[in-house]
Amino acid sequence: MTVAGASVTVPPFAVVPGGQVQRTLAGREKQVVELVEATYRWHAAGDSVNPPSYFLRFPDRPTARIIALPASLSGDVRVDGLKWISSFPANVAAGIPRASAVLILNDPVTGYPFACLESSIISATRTAASAVLAADQLTRTRPRPTRVGFVGTGLIARYVHTFLAGTGWSFDEVGVHDLSSDSAAGFRGYLERAGTPGRITVHDTAEQLIRSSDLVVFATVSARPHVHAVSWFAHHPVVLHVSLRDLAPQILLDAINVVDDVEHCLKADTSPHLTEQLTGNRNFLTGTLADVLDGRVTVPPNRTVIFSPFGLGVLDLAVGKLVYDLVLTAGQLQVVDDFFHEVRRHGRLGGLR
Numbered sequence: 202m203t204v205a206g207a208s209v210t211v212p213p214f215a216v217v218p219g220g221q222v223q224r225t226l227a228g229r230e231k232q233v234v235e236l237v238e239a240t241y242r243w244h245a246a247g248d249s250v251n252p253p254s255y256f257l258r259f260p261d262r263p264t265a266r267i268i269a270l271p272a273s274l275s276g277d278v279r280v281d282g283l284k285w286i287s288s289f290p291a292n293v294a295a296g297i298p299r300a301s302a303v304l305i306l307n308d309p310v311t312g313y314p315f316a317c318l319e320s321s322i323i324s325a326t327r328t329a330a331s332a333v334l335a336a337d338q339l340t341r342t343r344p345r346p347t348r349v350g351f352v353g354t355g356l357i358a359r360y361v362h363t364f365l366a367g368t369g370w371s372f373d374e375v376g377v378h379d380l381s382s383d384s385a386a387g388f389r390g391y392l393e394r395a396g397t398p399g400r401i402t403v404h405d406t407a408e409q410l411i412r413s414s415d416l417v418v419f420a421t422v423s424a425r426p427h428v429h430a431v432s433w434f435a436h437h438p439v440v441l442h443v444s445l446r447d448l449a450p451q452i453l454l455d456a457i458n459v460v461d462d463v464e465h466c467l468k469a470d471t472s473p474h475l476t477e478q479l480t481g482n483r484n485f486l487t488g489t490l491a492d493v494l495d496g497r498v499t500v501p502p503n504r505t506v507i508f509s510p511f512g513l514g515v516l517d518l519a520v521g522k523l524v525y526d527l528v529l530t531a532g533q534l535q536v537v538d539d540f541f542h543e544v545r546r547h548g549r550l551g552g553l554r
C-alpha cells in the first residue's frame with residue numbers, strides 16, 4: 202500500500218461518501234457475514250487490538266453521546282483505525298437518523314490515515330451481519346425459527362431484517378413492536394415494500410411480540426431494562442439483544458448468555474453488566490460467539506438464548522476495508538489531492554515552503 206521498493210511513502214487520502222458505501226455493500230450480505238465471522242475468529246485468536254470504547258457524554262444533553270472505537274486488525278485483513286459514532290436520539294423527532302458516524306482507516310506501515318468513510322451504513326451493516334451470524338449459529342441445535350419479532354423498529358432493525366432476508370431466512374410471521382406507532386408503521390411499510398413473505402403483525406406490547414416469536418430482535422434505544430417477566434420467554438426463543446439494555450437481569454439469569462467480547466460487554470450499564478453487578482460474578486455468561494463458532498460452547502435447544510453484542514471496532518475496520526478495497530478496484534476512489542501537505546520533514550526544496 203505505501204511501501205514502494207524499500208521506500209515508505211505517504212498514502213493518498215480518500216473520502217468515501219455514504220452513497221458509495223451503500224452501493225458497494227448492496228447485495229453482499231453473505232460475503233459480509235463471512236467477513237464478520239472471520240473477524241470474530243481473528244479477534245479470538247489475538248490478531249486484533251480492540252481497547253474499550255470511549256464514551257463522550259454531555260451534562261447538558263444527557264441522552265446524547267459520541268463513542269470512539271479505536272481498533273487494529275492483523276489477521277488476513279491488516280488495518281488500523283477509529284470509528285467515531287454519535288447517538289443523538291432527539292434527531293428522530295426531527296426526522297433524521299439518530300446515529301451518524303465516520304470511520305478513519307490508518308495505514309499499518311506509516312500510521313497515516315488513508316481514508317475517511319461515511320460509517321453509519323458500515324456500522325449498521327456490521328451490526329446486522331453479526332446478529333445474523335449469531336442467529337444462524339445459535340439456532341443450529343433447534344428447529345429453525347419461523348416467527349421473528351422486532352422490538353424497536355429503526356434503522357438497525359431494518360438492516361437486521363435485510364441481512365436475514367439476504368442470507369436466506371424467511372419467516373411465516375414477522376412481529377413488529379415499537380413505542381412509536383410511526384416507527385412501527387414505517388417498518389411495516391418497509392417490510393411490505395421489500396415483498397417480505399409471511400404475515401406481518403404489529404403488536405401493542407412487547408409481551409405479545411415476545412410470546413409469539415421464536416427469534417426476537419431488540420433494537421430499541423432504551424437506556425434501562427423494560428422487560429422483566431421471565432414467563433414471557435417460557436417458549437425459549439433465541440434473542441438478539443442488539444440494543445443491550447432492554448432485559449432485566451432475571452431474564453439473563455434464566456438464559457444461555459452469549460456475548461461478542463466479555464470485557465467489552467460487561468460495561469456501560471448493559472444488561473449483562475447489570476447482571477454482573479447484581480450477582481457479583483460472571484457465572485451467568487456461557488461464552489462468546491467465537492466459542493460457539495469453534496464448537497467450544499454448544500447451545501441446548503430447550504433454553505432461552507440471549508446474544509448481547511457490544512459491537513467491536515474490529516468489525517467496522519474489516520467492513521470498512523472491504524468497502525475501500527472494492528471502491529479502489531472499481532477505480533472509483535475519490536482522493537483528496539494534497540490532503541497531507543507537509544510531507545518533507547525539512548521543507549520543500551527551492552522555496553520557503
Ligand SMILES: NC(=O)c1ccc[n+]([C@@H]2O[C@H](COP(=O)([O-])OP(=O)(O)OC[C@H]3O[C@@H](n4cnc5c(N)ncnc54)[C@H](O)[C@@H]3O)[C@@H](O)[C@H]2O)c1
Nearest residue numbers: 299328353355356357379380381384420421422444510512
Ligand atoms: N450492539 C451493537 O453493536 C450496536 C450497533 C449499532 C446500534 N446498536 C443499538 O441499536 C439500537 C437501535 O438503533 P437504531 O439506529 O435503529 O435506533 P432508532 O432510533 O432508529 O430506532 C430505535 C427505535 O426504538 C424504539 N424504542 C425505544 N424504546 C423502546 C421500547 N422500550 N420498546 C419498543 N421500542 C422502543 C424507538 O421508538 C425507535 O423507533 C440502539 O440502541 C443502538 O445503540 C447496537
